[in-house]
Amino acid sequence: MTKWVKRGQKQCNVFHTNKDCRQLKREPIKATQRDIDILELSECKVCAGEADYSPCDRGYYEALKEAADD
Ligand SMILES: [Zn+2]
Numbered sequence: 780m781t782k783w784v785k786r787g788q789k790q791c792n793v794f795h796t797n798k799d800c801r802q803l804k805r806e807p808i809k810a811t812q813r814d815i816d817i818l819e820l821s822e823c824k825v826c827a828g829e830a831d832y833s834p835c836d837r838g839y840y841e842a843l844k845e846a847a848d849d
Contacts, residue, residue, distance in 0.1 A: 782815065783807035793823040800826050817846045 782794040785803050794810045795803055802825050810820065824830035 782810045782812075784810045784814070784820070792818060792820055794820045795823045796826045797823075802826075814846060 780796055781798070782796060783798055783800075783803060784794055785805060785807060793802075794815055795807065798807055800823060802823055814820070
């Protein structure tokens with residue numbers, strides 16, 4: 780299953796399994812399993828059908844870029 784993360788100013792420490800998730804307001808980017816492991820991403824509650832929102836924080840994309848620099 781393809782997993783997605785949100786591109787933009789505010790980043791979530793979650794991945795999305797639904798590319799059309801409304802938490803993905805901008806063009807989503809694919810997340811690899813390695814990204815998910817390193818960043819300890821959890822599944823979006825909205826995609827999982829458990830909640831109407833998901834927690835977000837800043838700095839996620841920077842962490843993703845750092846992880847990709849290895
Ligand atoms: Zn989602």
